[in-house]
Amino acid sequence: MARTKTLYRCNECGATEPKWTGRCMGCEAWGTLIEEVDGPVGPGAVPILAPTTAPIQISDVDPTEFTPRATGVAELDRVLGGGLVPGSVTLLGGEPGIGKSTVLLQAAAEVAATGRKVLYLSGEESAQQIRLRAERLGALHPMLWLATEIALPQVLGAIASVEPDLVIVDSVQTLLNPDLASTPGSVAQVRDCSHRLVQEAKRRGCAMVLVGHVTKDGSLAGPRVLEHMVDTVLSFEGDRHHALRLLRVVKHRFGSTQELGLFEMTEKGLAGVPDASGMFLADRRLGIPGSVVVPTIEGARPLLVELQILTTPSTLPSPRRSAQGIDNGRLALLLAVLQQRVGVQTGQVDVYALAVGGVKIVEPGADLALGLAVVSSLTGKPVPADVVACGEVGLGGELRQVAHTPRRLAEAARLGFKRAVLPFSAPAPPPGIVAIRVGTLIDAVERLQMLPN
Ligand code: TYD
Ligand code: MG
Numbered sequence: 001m002a003r004t005k006t007l008y009r010c011n012e013c014g015a016t017e018p019k020w021t022g023r024c025m026g027c028e029a030w031g032t033l034i035e036e037v038d039g040p041v042g043p044g045a046v047p048i049l050a051p052t053t054a055p056i057q058i059s060d061v062d063p064t065e066f067t068p069r070a071t072g073v074a075e076l077d078r079v080l081g082g083g084l085v086p087g088s089v090t091l092l093g094g095e096p097g098i099g100k101s102t103v104l105l106q107a108a109a110e111v112a113a114t115g116r117k118v119l120y121l122s123g124e125e126s127a128q129q130i131r132l133r134a135e136r137l138g139a140l141h142p143m144l145w146l147a148t149e150i151a152l153p154q155v156l157g158a159i160a161s162v163e164p165d166l167v168i169v170d171s172v173q174t175l176l177n178p179d180l181a182s183t184p185g186s187v188a189q190v191r192d193c194s195h196r197l198v199q200e201a202k203r204r205g206c207a208m209v210l211v212g213h214v215t216k217d218g219s220l221a222g223p224r225v226l227e228h229m230v231d232t233v234l235s236f237e238g239d240r241h242h243a244l245r246l247l248r249v250v251k252h253r254f255g256s257t258q259e260l261g262l263f264e265m266t267e268k269g270l271a272g273v274p275d276a277s278g279m280f281l282a283d284r285r286l287g288i289p290g291s292v293v294v295p296t297i298e299g300a301r302p303l304l305v306e307l308q309i310l311t312t313p314s315t316l317p318s319p320r321r322s323a324q325g326i327d328n329g330r331l332a333l334l335l336a337v338l339q340q341r342v343g344v345q346t347g348q349v350d351v352y353a354l355a356v357g358g359v360k361i362v363e364p365g366a367d368l369a370l371g372l373a374v375v376s377s378l379t380g381k382p383v384p385a386d387v388v389a390c391g392e393v394g395l396g397g398e399l400r401q402v403a404h405t406p407r408r409l410a411e412a413a414r415l416g417f418k419r420a421v422l423p424f425s426a427p428a429p430p431p432g433i434v435a436i437r438v439g440t441l442i443d444a445v446e447r448l449q450m451l452p453n
Contacts, residue, residue: 006181008033020182035180035188066254069207072110075263075272076103079234079247081255084166084207088254089198091172091226093212094236099245100211102137103236103263103270104168105130107209109139111166117143119164123150123174123184137269150184152177152193156200164206169197171211172226187225194226227251238265239325242358244279245270248299258300277304277415280357286385290377293388293417294369295408296361302404302411304388306356307366309373311349319348325355326370327362334370334393341397342442344375365402367393368421371441372448381450387436388412389421389444397441399423409433421448 008017011034015026023030068082077083084090094100101124108118122130127146134140147158152175159167169175173185175193182188194210201208212226214235227233231253238245247261262273273279281293281304290309295302307326314320323331331353338344351374355361368391376383383389390408391399401423402408409420413432420429421436421444429435438444445451 005038006035007038009036010034035182035186037179037192068254069116071107072114073103073107073270073272075247075261076107079249079259079261080232081252081259084209085231085254086165086207087202087205088231089201089208089210089229090232090234091210091212091230092234092236093214093250095215095240096213097240098236098238099263099265099270100236101125101170102133102265103247104170104209104211105134105139106137106269108144108166108168109134109137109141112141112143115143116165117145117162118166118168119145119147119159119162120168120170121147121149121155121158122170123148124170136267139269150174150176152196155193156196159200159204159206163204167197167201167206167208169208169210171213173213191225191229194229198229237360239358244273244276244358246298246359256300260299260301262301277302277411280305280359281415284356287382289380289382290373292369292373292376292383293412294361294366295388295390295412295420296359296363296365297402297404297408300404300407302408303359304411304415304417305359305361305366307361307369307373308354308356309370309377310352310354311346311374311377312352314348314350316350319346320350321353322351323353325358325360326353326366330362330364330367331370333395334367334374337393337395337397337441338371338374341440342371342375342445344378344445346374346378349378363402364392365390365408367391368399368423368441368444372421372444372450375445375450379450379452383448383450384419386416386418387421387448388417388419391421391423391426393441399438399440399444401426406430 008020010024010026011032012029013027020033024032066085068085070077070083092100108120112118127148130146145162149155149158172190172194176184177192180188233250235248235250243264245263249257262276263270264273284306293304293306295304335346369389372383372389392402405426409429413430419434419436424437424439436447438447
């Protein structure tokens with residue numbers, strides 16, 4: 001095959017170089033050069049042809065064309081708003097080892113079981129490895145086809161020979177277009193190969209799922225540059241040391257991005273978790289100082305999470321603040337507000353904060369619960385077991401309501417909570433919950449009688 005000429009273009013200033021260099025000669029930025037295929041530019045370089053599909057009036061577009069088809073994995077279908085749309089491309093991103101291959105193999109088998117053909121393309125594992133895993137997952141099905149190609153022409157060939165309804169590409173980082181000089185996993189390769197695959201999915205009208213590995217900081221060459229190219233972007237998250245996995249929708253051309261899927265990693269693969277709050281609170285011990293339950297919201301799904309704070313006398317010149325599952329910045333802000341507005345001194349103690357269950361809470365709705373947990377830990381007075389707390393704390397110590405309060409509190413009621421500490425402005429709680437309305441963090445501390453005698 002004839003090699004096309006490649007050049008390297010700076011992502012920042014657009015300057016081009018014939019060879020890759022670490023630093024752009026044009027703007028002197030580091031690591032911004034991206035490989036691209038050279039071609040003629042200017043007037044006439046692109047011919048003007050009749051369109052393949054003629055433009056039509058918007059009202060003439062068939063709205064039923066994009067009907068999702070269920071994958072059979074309930075939590076995945078919930079997140080997708082029903083299932084995968086034929087001809088659409090979904091990117092599933094997540095850290096290595098989080099369970100992307102597992103959930104997709106399960107989905108592949110479910111789809112195959114309905115009589116639709118599925119092609120699972122793996123550049124990461126051998127066919128034997130995938131078969132062994134499929135046996136464990138109960139995912140052996142004659143309509144499920146495997147190929148372990150990585151080179152783009154062969155990948156396209158495999159799709160052409162199977163003619164599947166669903167293609168799974170695991171992962172985009174292993175794909176290789178031999179026309180490009182860069183190695184698999186580079187931005188140029190990932191972008192180019194994915195682009196070709198997206199076109200192929202649209203042309204054939206088959207659904208396609210691309211797997212993309214993402215590192216802890218959410219970067220790594222790959223998934224980010226693909227987000228605009230695909231119809232749907234899903235993110236698979238969780239703590240590898242915990243069983244819980246969260247499936248979020250980052251982008252969705254066919255539906256809401258508010259849904260959240262919850263899975264538990266088990267011996268037999270990923271199992272859906274319909275009652276996550278119940279799971280989180282199952283091992284909670286009552287009457288422990290420093291523990292407060294907060295009704296958080298993930299997308300549109302309420303989740304009750306226990307926050308725990310432990311304070312110990314510090315011998316360090318600058319005491320330790322350690323937070324797991326809780327944003328360090330929010331914790332620091334809360335400690336400052338407690339000190340300045342509530343008169344609670346934390347300068348001499350180490351503070352350990354934990355969101356139980358391996359979830360990450362980033363929303364400000366957990367502020368009030370966090371503040372109460374710190375006070376409770378310092379005074380040794382537990383927050384009553386039937387109380388949840390929900391509200392954002394401002395720098396003045398004032399409280400603000402947060403979105404979806406009724407939905408959060410309905411979940412609290414469902415799990416047997418009776419009272420909720422809420423800002424004055426919050427809407428009325430649902431039946432079964434009595435509001436303890438407060439204006440400031442110090443009000444809340446006083447109403448719960450948590451100051452030392
Ligand atoms: P995997 O799907 O390979 O992750 P990814 O494709 O995102 O890199 O899953 C990796 C982990 O899941 C692996 O460490 C083992 C665990 N696992 C189970 O606990 N149970 C199972 O049934 C399977 C298949 C995997
Ligand atoms: Mg994998």
